[in-house]
Amino acid sequence: MILCLGTKGCGKTVLLKRLQETNFQSLNSYSEIPATVSTVGTNIVYVKQATSKESISIIEIGGEMSSIWQNYFEDCSAILYVIDSSDLSAMSESCLLLINIIKELLKLSKPLYVILSKADVKNSVNAREMLNELFFLESYLEKSAKKSVDFIECSCVTGKGLKDVYEWVLRVES
């Protein structure tokens, strides 16, 4: 089981819906973003694998439940952490929560994929650069968790990064 975490409205539910669509070949051919309502509690989705009958379960836990995220760490195999790159106002909270996750995960040595969502939004920050400059997160990661943390910019509108996320999910569950 993979966990999908991130602050409210960062794009978790839409991302998981996109991951359930198996054809990532033709980018730009995506339909409109599916309508979502804010997730109350948890949301479980099953992602199909081409080579196996078993699907991979991913569980979304809303930002409002961040105080209990760590209760799920023990049982998960990996974490997808979503940061809304178009929402500056939520950036510092997202970074603080991320640093806590990294600290916990280091003890458990489980993989973490940080997804900078909504990369299609005009003027959205290059969140990775921002993280580097404002929070020195990169140097923190270099020292402590370089091997197990990856970053990717992603868009559920253009399809950017989705195939990489899908392949990462398959890899960590194989």
Ligand SMILES: Nc1nc2c(ncn2[C@@H]2O[C@H](COP(=O)(O)OP(=O)(O)OP(=O)(O)O)[C@@H](O)[C@H]2O)c(=O)[nH]1
């Ligand atoms: N432009 C753009 N908007 C997006 C993208 N992904 C999600 N959104 C929008 O962001 C809003 C929130 O998306 P959700 O997927 O419901 O966010 P969530 O993280 O599940 O939110 P909670 O369940 O409340 O924690 C919706 O209005 C989506 O249409 C994206 O890649 N690009």
Ligand SMILES: [Mg+2]
């Ligand atoms: Mg949701």
